Amino acid sequence: KFARDAIVSQIAWPVETSKGKSLKETCVICFEDIDVEKMFLVDGCYHRYCFSCMKQHVKVKLLNGIVVTCPHEECKTEINIATCGNFLDPKLFEIMSQRRKEASITATEKVYCPYPRCSALMSKTEVLRHTNLFRVGAEHSGERKCMKCGFFFCINCKAPWHDNMTCNDYSRSNSHKRTGDAMLKSLAKQKLWRQCVKCSHMVELSEGCYHITC
Structure with missing residues (x-):
């Protein structure tokens, strides 16, 4: 708490509004002046970004199946999902929780x-x-x-x-299951899908290189 208060005191400034005085801070991603209450602080590294930029950052990472880390260049601090409730909608929050759990379990487990x-x-x-x-x-x-x-x-x-x-x-x-398996294998052959050697899930190459990481 002391660290957060110290950071805010150094980078925020008071502004007169119709509702009285408020503290503003510039988001280094969008360069908009944002109320400090709508700035997100990454636990561990203390980098700060507005809710809007963080929501977009988290969404892009999740859609690409990547564990979400701080958007600051070369910062490897992982985002704590428990602190993201202020800017994530419930569905995105659930996906992020799932991604975090998937990353914490090895492929063989x-x-x-x-x-x-x-x-x-x-x-x-x-x-x-x-x-x-x-x-x-x-x-x-x-x-x-x-x-x-x-x-x-x-x-x-x-x-x-x-x-x-x-x-x-x-x-x-369960002959119907074997029929379904046969149909899946036939479709996989037609679509050039491959099975991951670790988890056996089907993989489709839609773009990028041919290297597969489970």
């Missing part, structure tokens, strides 16, 4: 709930720990309980839980 209406992202370690609260021997059976929707699924074949059935037996009994 990532697992998504197979139920289409959920698709929650979890780490294999945390979902096993959660399942152990409800099932005995989950580590050996492969049964997992989604931490969001609460439904059980198989960690091995990433399908709804199939008690007393092997993954192969379950796959053979």
